[in-house]
Amino acid sequence: MxxxxxxxKKSVFIWLLLIxxxxxxxxALANSLHEDLKNKEAIVLGKITKKQIIKLNNYYITxxxxxxxxxxxxxxxxxxxxxxxxxxxxxxxxxxxITIKASTxxxxxxxxxxxxxxxxxxxxxxxxxxxxxxxxxxxxxKEEYLSHLLQGIHRRNL
Amino acid sequence: xxxxxxxxxxxxxGISIIISIECFTPLTSYxxxxxxxxxxxxxxxxxxxxxxxxxxxxxxxxxxxxxxVEARHTNTKNLQFEIDTSGVIVKNENDIQAPxxxxxxxxxxxxxxxxxxxxxxxxxSFAPLKFASGSADANDxxxxxxxxxxxxxxxxxxxxxxxxxxxxxxxENVLFMGKNIMVKPGAILDADIIxxxxxxxxxxxxxxxxxxxxxxxxxxxxxxGVDPSxxxxxxxxxxxxxxxxxxxxxxxxxxxxDPSAIASAATSSVSxxxxxxxxxxxxxxxxxxxxxxxxxxxxxxxxRGKVVLNKKPVVGAHVVLEDNNSGxxxxxxxSNIKGQFSINHIPEGTYTVYVEPLDGPxxxxxxxxxxxxxxxxxxxxxxxFNKDVTIRKSKTTHLSINVKELSASAFxxxxxxxxxxxxxxxxFGGAFLLPIRIMPGETITDVQFWGDNISTGFGTLTVxxxxxxxxxxxxxxxxxxxxxxxxxxxxxxxxxxxxxxRCPPTDEITVEPDQIxxxxxxxxxxxxxxxxxxxxxxxxxxxxPTHPSFGLRDQISGGLIVxxx
Numbered sequence: 001m002x003x004x005x006x007x008x009k010k011s012v013f014i015w016l017l018l019i020x021x022x023x024x025x026x027x028a029l030a031n032s033l034h035e036d037l038k039n040k041e042a043i044v045l046g047k048i049t050k051k052q053i054i055k056l057n058n059y060y061i062t063x064x065x066x067x068x069x070x071x072x073x074x075x076x077x078x079x080x081x082x083x084x085x086x087x088x089x090x091x092x093x094x095x096x097x098i099t100i101k102a103s104t105x106x107x108x109x110x111x112x113x114x115x116x117x118x119x120x121x122x123x124x125x126x127x128x129x130x131x132x133x134x135x136x137x138x139x140x141x142k143e144e145y146l147s148h149l150l151q152g153i154h155r156r157n158l
Numbered sequence: 159x160x161x162x163x164x165x166x167x168x169x170x171x172g173i174s175i176i177i178s179i180e181c182f183t184p185l186t187s188y189x190x191x192x193x194x195x196x197x198x199x200x201x202x203x204x205x206x207x208x209x210x211x212x213x214x215x216x217x218x219x220x221x222x223x224x225x226x227v228e229a230r231h232t233n234t235k236n237l238q239f240e241i242d243t244s245g246v247i248v249k250n251e252n253d254i255q256a257p258x259x260x261x262x263x264x265x266x267x268x269x270x271x272x273x274x275x276x277x278x279x280x281x282x283s284f285a286p287l288k289f290a291s292g293s294a295d296a297n298d299x300x301x302x303x304x305x306x307x308x309x310x311x312x313x314x315x316x317x318x319x320x321x322x323x324x325x326x327x328x329x330e331n332v333l334f335m336g337k338n339i340m341v342k343p344g345a346i347l348d349a350d351i352i353x354x355x356x357x358x359x360x361x362x363x364x365x366x367x368x369x370x371x372x373x374x375x376x377x378x379x380x381x382x383g384v385d386p387s388x389x390x391x392x393x394x395x396x397x398x399x400x401x402x403x404x405x406x407x408x409x410x411x412x413x414x415x416d417p418s419a420i421a422s423a424a425t426s427s428v429s430x431x432x433x434x435x436x437x438x439x440x441x442x443x444x445x446x447x448x449x450x451x452x453x454x455x456x457x458x459x460x461x462r463g464k465v466v467l468n469k470k471p472v473v474g475a476h477v478v479l480e481d482n483n484s485g486x487x488x489x490x491x492x493s494n495i496k497g498q499f500s501i502n503h504i505p506e507g508t509y510t511v512y513v514e515p516l517d518g519p520x521x522x523x524x525x526x527x528x529x530x531x532x533x534x535x536x537x538x539x540x541x542x543f544n545k546d547v548t549i550r551k552s553k554t555t556h557l558s559i560n561v562k563e564l565s566a567s568a569f570x571x572x573x574x575x576x577x578x579x580x581x582x583x584x585x586f587g588g589a590f591l592l593p594i595r596i597m598p599g600e601t602i603t604d605v606q607f608w609g610d611n612i613s614t615g616f617g618t619l620t621v622x623x624x625x626x627x628x629x630x631x632x633x634x635x636x637x638x639x640x641x642x643x644x645x646x647x648x649x650x651x652x653x654x655x656x657x658x659x660r661c662p663p664t665d666e667i668t669v670e671p672d673q674i675x676x677x678x679x680x681x682x683x684x685x686x687x688x689x690x691x692x693x694x695x696x697x698x699x700x701x702x703p704t705h706p707s708f709g710l711r712d713q714i715s716g717g718l719i720v721x722x723x
């Protein structure tokens with residue numbers, strides 16, 4: 001196991017541990033996570049393995065297959081699948097030389113890289129299709145996201 | 159020789175001015191326009207190759223040229239926007255299904271456009287608004303602003319109050335509307351904005367005439383009706399959807415502007431929307447940096463520089479010029495991957511220049527991407543340049559600003575007027591209703607601030623500029639999660655329920671209210687104070703060696719605005 005993977009595993013463990021903490025001394029953190037997660041469908045560690053552009057009505061949408069390594073958090077009604085579908089408004093269309101960006105979508109979705117994703121409900125509220133908000137990706141690269149994750153935990157622990 | 163000596167002085171003093179331009183080769187004037195692409199020797203760099211690309215450039219900078227493609231319109235004369243309300247199921251204007259009349263929507267959007275049209279230092283003008291013949295489509299070359307799209311887009315998170323969808327050219331040769339055309343990379347080909355009250359019911363609440371009727375009379379949610387189970391409790395305290403204010407922000411985005419980290423700016427994604435209907439100097443200078451109108455930019459100068467931490471460049475630092483006379487945060491930008499920053503078209507004057515991490519209300523998650531997938535650094539404390547900076551007509555001032563590593567005594571100040579939810583803390587850093595609005599002659603009492611080491615023992619709160627005073631600063635526990643949460647529970651011998659009078663008799667309490675350390679203050683504005691934005695500053699006064707905070711500073715840039723109404 002590489003050192004980065006070790007750190008990654010450790011940080012995910014910390015996250016999980018923090019979710020499980022229920023002592024009075026940690027009420028702030030527990031509350032924070034509880035509230036933070038209330039509006040999110042799931043938080044997962046995984047990587048995007050496939051992407052395709054689809055056109056629905058007048059809109060270009062990028063559809064991603066997200067292979068899940070670890071369900072860090074999920075709402076009870078979500079199935080424990082190994083892969084989920086993400087639909088995000090906007091697309092890169094290199095054959096046309098254009099890129100379409102939506103203000104609600106992340107600027108960059110890392111491909112084939114272990115990343116923590118916060119999954120949101122789509123407006124259409126599909127059970128098995130999620131979307132990403134602007135802030136749904138904790139980091140596009142490992143070093144950054146580990147630091148972001150740990151800082152996030154620290155801030156939640158204010 | 160003189161330059162070399164200045165460099166030595168810089169090294170010794172930590173902060174100094176370098177006059178020699180050759181030290182800096184800015185990658186771009188940065189932090190105003192949206193970044194569309196990054197090119198290495200004219201080839202698009204894949205985001206996953208970003209780090210290796212930087213290494214390649216560092217190894218052989220002469221052979222490998224990196225260039226940023228920035229968003230901009232190629233022709234900003236008489237920009238045409240069109241209004242579409244075909245998705246609105248109209249019956250009458252008192253019906254929730256018609257929360258705003260077609261003309262009312264057009265008037266709101268026109269008001270927003272007029273504000274951008276009036277920026278005389280930028281070379282941007284708009285054609286009169288007209289009603290569209292079609293709906294929003296990022297591939298038709300028409301800039302359409304829809305109120306409830308007939309077929310709302312998929313792939314949008316629940317709750318977004320508006321969506322801008324912008325089509326940019328990545329290359330010079332583009333296939334657009336069925337034709338091959340030649341454009342400048344970064345050109346905005348199409349910009350649409352969709353306001354959708356079915357996605358954010360507060361939007362409907364703010365635009366409905368008369369009482370708000372949940373769900374409307376007879377229209378299903380999937381046909382455009384508002385979700386009857388929607389939680390509207392936040393709409394009473396947060397003005398979540400004023401069309402004009404949202405349109406001001408949306409049109410800024412359609413012009414290619416990136417969000418500002420100054421909370422008072424109309425393009426700020428830090429603040430909650432408030433009915434203000436004005437642009438700040440930050441918005442205007444930002445626009446002028448993209449589309450300069452040279453005729454009206456005669457008495458202005460520029461600033462270039464670098465932000466450094468432990469001899470390494472700081473990425474994503476917010477560099478702000480604070481006017482020494484008024485205390486106004488005039489303009490801000492972000493440092494790029496080389497730690498460089500650049501602002502043009504600054505009015506002549508004397509400024510305090512400071513560099514801050516995007517913490518506090520401008521939380522990192524509001525600015526997740528500072529440069530092509532690289533997030534901004536937060537591991538430093540606010541650094542104030544050690545002397546006043548004078549901007550002179552047609553001159554460029556060069557600065558190098560060294561910042562210190564974050565210590566345990568550093569601050570992270572946040573503000574609130576209403577009891578926070580934890581979701582707000584996590585998503586907005588608690589930036590409810592920023593900026594604080596105060597009128598000349600007014601006193602606001604019991605304003606709450608919280609964050610790392612924010613207490614009377616560690617420092618003092620002030621507001622930049624003359625005439626605004628802080629009094630009655632007291633320590634307090636600030637409620638950040640005031641809500642009791644209860645869940646249904648049945649007692650068993652092994653697991654008795656945790657009953658609580660605050661919960662229904664059938665439930666147990668699962669989450670208690672929560673408090674956080676902070677201060678409560680009164681803010682008084684003298685009657686003769688000039689309107690405009692100000693910074694809220696917390697400065698450390700603790701000289702105890704175990705908790706040194708003396709001189710440390712954190713601020714909410716543009717966190718307060720003096721208004722006349």
